[in-house]
Amino acid sequence: MTPIVYVISDSVGETAEFVVRAAASQFNGSRAEIRRISYVDDMEPIRETVQAAKEIGALIAYTLVIPELKEGLVREAQEHGVTAVDIMGPMVSAFQSNFQAEPKNRPGLLHQLDDEYFRRVEAIEFAVKYDDGKDPRGLLRADVILIGVSRTSKTPLSMFLAHKRLKAANVPLVPEVEPPEELFEVSPHKVIGLTISVGELNLIRTERLKALGLREEANYAAFERIKLELEYAERIMKKIGCPMIDVSNKAVEETASIILDQIKRGSRRS
Known part of the structure; x- marks a missing residue:
C-alpha cells in the first residue's frame, strides 16, 4: 500500500514535499503519494483536507506561517484523530527563541520572485x-x-x-x-x-x-x-x-x- 501524505501550505508547498519524500525514502525506498494543497488562505480547504485524510488514513504535513491557520489545522487534526506534522514551525520557534526576533508570518517569502x-x-x-x-x-x-x-x-x-x-x-x-x-x-x-x-x-x-x-x-x-x-x-x-x-x-x-x-x-x- 502506497502511503498518502497531504501537504498543506499557504505558499507553494515545495519545502514540505521535499521533506516528506526524504522521509519516505528511509522506508525501503517507499514512494509516498503526495497531494499538495497550495496557497491556503482560509480554513475551508484545511477542513476538507483533514476530513479526506481521516477517511483514507493519510498523514498531513504542513508549512503554515499564519498563526490562525496553523492553530485551526492543529485543532481540526486533533478532533478527527489525524496526524499532522509541522515542517517549519520548530525551526521558526528556534530562531525566535535563540535570536530574540519575531517572524514576519508572511507566506511565500522563500519564493519571492528574485x-x-x-x-x-x-x-x-x-x-x-x-x-x-x-x-x-x-x-x-x-x-x-x-x-x-x-x-x-x-x-x-x-x-x-x-x-x-x-x-x-x-x-x-x-x-x-x-x-x-x-x-x-x-x-x-x-x-x-x-x-x-x-x-x-x-x-x-x-x-x-x-x-x-x-x-x-x-x-x-x-x-x-x-x-x-x-x-x-x-x-x-x-x-x-x-x-x-x-x-x-x-x-x-x-x-x-x-x-x-x-x-x-x-x-x-x-
Whole structure:
C-alpha cells in the first residue's frame, strides 16, 4: 500500500514535499503519494483536507506561517484523530527563541520572485526541454551534460541539478544510435558519464519491465545486452575524456553531490 501524505501550505508547498519524500525514502525506498494543497488562505480547504485524510488514513504535513491557520489545522487534526506534522514551525520557534526576533508570518517569502528564483525556474524548464537527448542543440548551452545507458538516473539527476540552478541536459547511450555530434564539441569537463554494475542494472530493468506488465526475460534486462550497452557507453565516455561516476547503490542526492564537486573542479581547470 502506497502511503498518502497531504501537504498543506499557504505558499507553494515545495519545502514540505521535499521533506516528506526524504522521509519516505528511509522506508525501503517507499514512494509516498503526495497531494499538495497550495496557497491556503482560509480554513475551508484545511477542513476538507483533514476530513479526506481521516477517511483514507493519510498523514498531513504542513508549512503554515499564519498563526490562525496553523492553530485551526492543529485543532481540526486533533478532533478527527489525524496526524499532522509541522515542517517549519520548530525551526521558526528556534530562531525566535535563540535570536530574540519575531517572524514576519508572511507566506511565500522563500519564493519571492528574485533573480535566484527565476534562474531555478529557467534551469528546470531547460532540463525538461533537453531531457533524454530530445534536442542535441541544447548540449551547447548546458552547464552539465549527463550521459549513460537507460536507467542510470539521468533524468532525476538533471531535475535535482536544475533545482541547484544548473542547466542540465542528458543523453542516453545506445549502441544502435550514434551520439549527437554536439556531445564531442563541448568541454569534456561539462560531461559526466554515469556507469552502473551489470547486476544492479539487471535488477532495476527487471523491476521496470514488471511495472510495465512486460516479460521479465525481455532483451532489455538480459545480462548480455546490458554488458554490451555498458561496454559501448564506456567507450564513448573514454573517447570524450569525461569523468565517470558509478551510480551503483547510490541515492540521487549522493550522486548529485559528486557531480557538483566534479563541476567545481572542472571550472577551476578551464
